[in-house]
Amino acid sequence: MPTPKALRDAIGRDLKPTRPLPRPMLRALTLAPIAAAIVIGLPALHAFRGDMGVIGFVRAWGFSIAQTTGGLVIIALALRESIPGRTLAAGTVTTTVVGGLALPMVMVVLTSSRFDIGPGAGRGLVEGVACFKTSALAAVPAVIVAAILAARAFPLRPGIAGGLYGLGAGLMADAGLRLYCDYSVPSHVLFAHGGAVAASMVAGAFVATAVARARP
Amino acid sequence: MSGYLDGQLDAFDAIYAALAGRLRGYLYSLCRDASLADDLVQDTFMQLHRSRRTYEPGRPVTPWVFAIARHVFLMQRRSAGRRLRFEETLVAEARRADRPRDDVAALVDREEVRRSLRQVPADQRQAVLMHHVDGDSFAEIAARLGIRVNAAKTRAFRGMKKLRALTKGSRD
Numbered sequence: 001m002p003t004p005k006a007l008r009d010a011i012g013r014d015l016k017p018t019r020p021l022p023r024p025m026l027r028a029l030t031l032a033p034i035a036a037a038i039v040i041g042l043p044a045l046h047a048f049r050g051d052m053g054v055i056g057f058v059r060a061w062g063f064s065i066a067q068t069t070g071g072l073v074i075i076a077l078a079l080r081e082s083i084p085g086r087t088l089a090a091g092t093v094t095t096t097v098v099g100g101l102a103l104p105m106v107m108v109v110l111t112s113s114r115f116d117i118g119p120g121a122g123r124g125l126v127e128g129v130a131c132f133k134t135s136a137l138a139a140v141p142a143v144i145v146a147a148i149l150a151a152r153a154f155p156l157r158p159g160i161a162g163g164l165y166g167l168g169a170g171l172m173a174d175a176g177l178r179l180y181c182d183y184s185v186p187s188h189v190l191f192a193h194g195g196a197v198a199a200s201m202v203a204g205a206f207v208a209t210a211v212a213r214a215r216p
Numbered sequence: 217m218s219g220y221l222d223g224q225l226d227a228f229d230a231i232y233a234a235l236a237g238r239l240r241g242y243l244y245s246l247c248r249d250a251s252l253a254d255d256l257v258q259d260t261f262m263q264l265h266r267s268r269r270t271y272e273p274g275r276p277v278t279p280w281v282f283a284i285a286r287h288v289f290l291m292q293r294r295s296a297g298r299r300l301r302f303e304e305t306l307v308a309e310a311r312r313a314d315r316p317r318d319d320v321a322a323l324v325d326r327e328e329v330r331r332s333l334r335q336v337p338a339d340q341r342q343a344v345l346m347h348h349v350d351g352d353s354f355a356e357i358a359a360r361l362g363i364r365v366n367a368a369k370t371r372a373f374r375g376m377k378k379l380r381a382l383t384k385g386s387r388d
Contacts, residue, residue, distance in 0.1 A: 001232065001233050001236045001237055002229070002232075002233070003228070003229050003232040003233075003236075004258065006258075007232075007258050007261055007262070008225070008228075008229070010262065011225065011228055011261070011262075011265050012225050014265065015223050015224075015225055015228070015265075016223050017221065017222050017223040018221050018223070018268055018269050019221075019269065020221060020269055020270075020271055020272060020273055021269050021270060021272075023272065082270075083270050083272065083280075084267065084270060084280050084283035084284045084287065085275075085279035085280035085281075085282070085283040085284075086272075086279075086280075087283070152269075153267075153269075153270045154267035154270045154284075156283060156284075156286075156287045213353065213354075213355065214355050214365055215355060
């Protein structure tokens, strides 16, 4: 079947050598410096958690590095989702979202020695909001860079791609936050830390949808 | 595909020759309209061209192309739905009157909308028609008119507001 002349002319006018995008994991590694800056910078700017000596190097730094790596892998999945024909299966998306949202709680269960450390009486909301804000703001640069990387591809389901890179960015931010906040009461971890990760995920979905609508 | 990525038009011809027939069949199975399927094949190849950098060398071309084709179909269906909703709005406006209406009165109302539309400033009228009748997105309107996306939204919004005021005024 020959190419219609109008289509051939339109393609010919715009045709020039094009370099394909690198693989999703390689592109996700662009965010590694941001991830490192969050994990080191967040506790360095505020204060390191009081029980660093008690939980030890591996349970503090090791688990934060693992969580950051998990965040990068989720961003790589989002970038893969942004390529036509490589969209993720529903089961993979569900598992990733559920696992990602549960991760802050899992980290506390795995690393804390006791689960009754929390804000003083009447300080729960203030401390919760502080943790939420710190974590959500720390995720913003990663969300922006991931949004640019995804927009360079062609996400056919922008809400899903954006939600995933928002989730990954949120986990990276929480990996830094857990080196600063040593509260282990479930309500604080669930609402302040988990809530910030969820908010980052929702923000990512909104950003990706808005970018997709602006696309010509 | 690598020749096409290197900028060879002949390579594009080869891709078209290999895939256009199958794509047309696939798109026809989705829309059940032969001429629309032909249009969607052209749109798919244009979209494929715009997003050719997303092709990963070494991977099969077919899933990539068919995913783009499905997306093109869904976008077309969405804009057609938007156009239909606008037409339904026009009809609903024509029916929104106190007395019982007959076909002649409905036609009069439609004429009223047309007349009111002519009184809307040209730039706003153009944005209203492109968005609500042709189903163009604001990004497409902005690109075609050489204005910002927000300006396109503002023109369409103000145009619709003015149109509503004019059609209401002509009935009062």
